[in-house]
Amino acid sequence: MELKEVIGTRRSIRFFDPDRPVEREKIQKMLEAARLASCAVNAQWQRAVVAFRKDLTDEQFNRLKTPVAALNVDLAPVHIHWFNDLSSVNRIKGSRLRELVDVGALAPTHGWSHKFVDDFVYPQILEPFTSSPGYPVHSTFDVGGAVTQALLTGVDEGLGVCLVTLNAQTLRDVFKVPDEWMPLMTILVGYPAESKDGGGQRPRPPFEELYYEGAYGQPFARDPKVVEELKAAGMIQEPATPHNPARIAEIKSLADRYGLPL
Amino acid sequence: MSEASTEQPVELKPLLEYASVQVWMEGLRSHWGGDPEHDDPQRFVIFETFCRRVNRDPDQIVKETTMIKDGQKRIRIKGRNRYAALIDEWQQEIEGSRFERAKWANTVRSFLIHNGVLLQSGLPG
Numbered sequence: 107m108e109l110k111e112v113i114g115t116r117r118s119i120r121f122f123d124p125d126r127p128v129e130r131e132k133i134q135k136m137l138e139a140a141r142l143a144s145c146a147v148n149a150q151w152q153r154a155v156v157a158f159r160k161d162l163t164d165e166q167f168n169r170l171k172t173p174v175a176a177l178n179v180d181l182a183p184v185h186i187h188w189f190n191d192l193s194s195v196n197r198i199k200g201s202r203l204r205e206l207v208d209v210g211a212l213a214p215t216h217g218w219s220h221k222f223v224d225d226f227v228y229p230q231i232l233e234p235f236t237s238s239p240g241y242p243v244h245s246t247f248d249v250g251g252a253v254t255q256a257l258l259t260g261v262d263e264g265l266g267v268c269l270v271t272l273n274a275q276t277l278r279d280v281f282k283v284p285d286e287w288m289p290l291m292t293i294l295v296g297y298p299a300e301s302k303d304g305g306g307q308r309p310r311p312p313f314e315e316l317y318y319e320g321a322y323g324q325p326f327a328r329d330p331k332v333v334e335e336l337k338a339a340g341m342i343q344e345p346a347t348p349h350n351p352a353r354i355a356e357i358k359s360l361a362d363r364y365g366l367p368l
Numbered sequence: 369m370s371e372a373s374t375e376q377p378v379e380l381k382p383l384l385e386y387a388s389v390q391v392w393m394e395g396l397r398s399h400w401g402g403d404p405e406h407d408d409p410q411r412f413v414i415f416e417t418f419c420r421r422v423n424r425d426p427d428q429i430v431k432e433t434t435m436i437k438d439g440q441k442r443i444r445i446k447g448r449n450r451y452a453a454l455i456d457e458w459q460q461e462i463e464g465s466r467f468e469r470a471k472w473a474n475t476v477r478s479f480l481i482h483n484g485v486l487l488q489s490g491l492p493g
Contacts, residue, residue, distance in 0.1 A: 124491065173452040176490035354400060365470035365492040367477040368400060 111340030112262045117304040119266030121360045122181040122296030127160075132263040133184060133295065139259035143252035147232060148202035151245040152252040153189040155281045166280045170272065177366070178270050182294035186256065187277055190249050193286035195236050200228035242288060249290060257293060266298035299360060305353035306346030378423045383412050386426040388483050395482030414475040422454055426479065433485045443485055451480065452487055459492075466492040 107115065133156055140152060159167070159182065170179045179185070203212065203223045212218035235241055253269070260267040274289040283289075298304075314325035336342045346353070361368050383389045384405065396404035404411070419425060424432070433447040459473035470492035477487050 171490055173448055173487050175488060177488035180490040349401075358400070365467050365474070365489075367474035367481060367487075367489060368396070 107262055108339065109258075110336065112258050114307070114336075114339075114341035114343050115302065116258060116261045116267070117302075117308070118268040119294075119296070119298045119300065119304065120178075120181075120268055121298065121300040121364075122183065122266055122294065123299040124159075124181050124183060124296070124364075126183070126297045128184045128265060128295055128297070132260070132265060133186070135263060136186065136256040136259045136293075136295070140252040140256040143248075143255045145248050145252070146244065147195070147200075147227070148206055149194045149198065149232075149245070149248070150202065151190045151192070151194050152249045153191045153283070153287055155187045155189070155283065157185045157187065157281070159183050159185065169276050169280050172273055172276070175270065175272050178268075178294055179272075181299075181364070182268075182296045184295040186293040186295060187272070187281060188249060188253050188290045188292065189277075189283055189287040190242065190246050190290055191284075191287050192236070192242065192245065193284070194245075195232050200224065200232065203227060246288070246290060253291065253293065260293070260295055264297075265295055266300075268294045270294055299363070300356060303344075304346075305350055305356070307343045308346055375423055378419065378425055378428075380416060380419060380425055383416060383426065388426045388430040388479070389415075392426075392479045392482045396478070399482075410471075411475055414472050415479060417472075418455075418458065418476045421458060422451075429480070430483045430485075433480060434483070441484065448480075448485055448487065451476075451485075455489075 137154065137156070140154070143152070145151075157166075159179070162170070167179070170185075200223045204220055206212040207218055207220055207223065235244075257267045257269065269291050272289075272292050277283070277289040277292075278285075278287075313328045317326040318324055319326040333342060358368065360366070384393070393404050396402075415426070419429070422429070429451065433444055433451055435442050435444050455473050455476050458476075459469050462469040462472050464472075470489070474489060477489055480487050
């Protein structure tokens, strides 16, 4: 698929086929996509633990199956648990920024040098930043970008994906991650048991309510011609509608198939 | 609850007289359409069986799984976990196929879900 169609086709899939395994190489492709994401100061806070449901022990499985996550954990054959390694900046101490200078990504044209990194960036900006309240927020924003690339790659590979939040302490305990790793979200992965369309593109706020031009209060004007172009490219698709009989029938059928409450 | 053997057995009114059951019916009607008070003759039989098992009326079950805090309705985590476990336990004891057992347990889960208590069952074991 082309990128725009991948973006338009992605849905948060909540009904996976639990009996259809996901190829390991497709999971690797999702991780490879995450690794290439944009990242501030090249700190690489992202970490992930991949759990193939079939390989989880009974104890691990039962701990993950809380009353708010039991079905998610049961249905998705693969779970990718994402973490923010908050120790990253102070461990690498600017060394990855120096790499960026070496390869020409950061150049003197923009004021960058090894000396600037060593004398100023790490000791005066990054190291103090790791103690500020904004540090987990900014670094998590970065991990979010990586996770998005993994999600979209999964869609491109024909998989269903869904981001969910599981219990943070349970994730720490079950997967024995270092204390500095902050649990974030989990991508559930599997082949969709529901239709690819999933009842249509999910409702979103009006474009003009989200984006502004110049300053807050002046909506970024939405050009209808661009909208048409994106419809043709598959990025903007048919919207989901309330009480859609076909969607209701589909969910009832899935509930019947998997023995779920209505 | 079922373990409190010294309690008097709960006296149940017709289920539709309970506010929480009316909320349940309205939830089913608005979400799925149809006539939930009549479209599944087993629904109330199953739910009443569970109420008697845990010795609680429907409104008490909702009261034990939710609370009002700072003027807002909240889920009682311990209450929900307790009822989730009671439903799971009941599901294992019911006779029939795994889908029949799931249907009975899911009837109670549906009651809680439509009363605002998010609850996932997992796949029938």
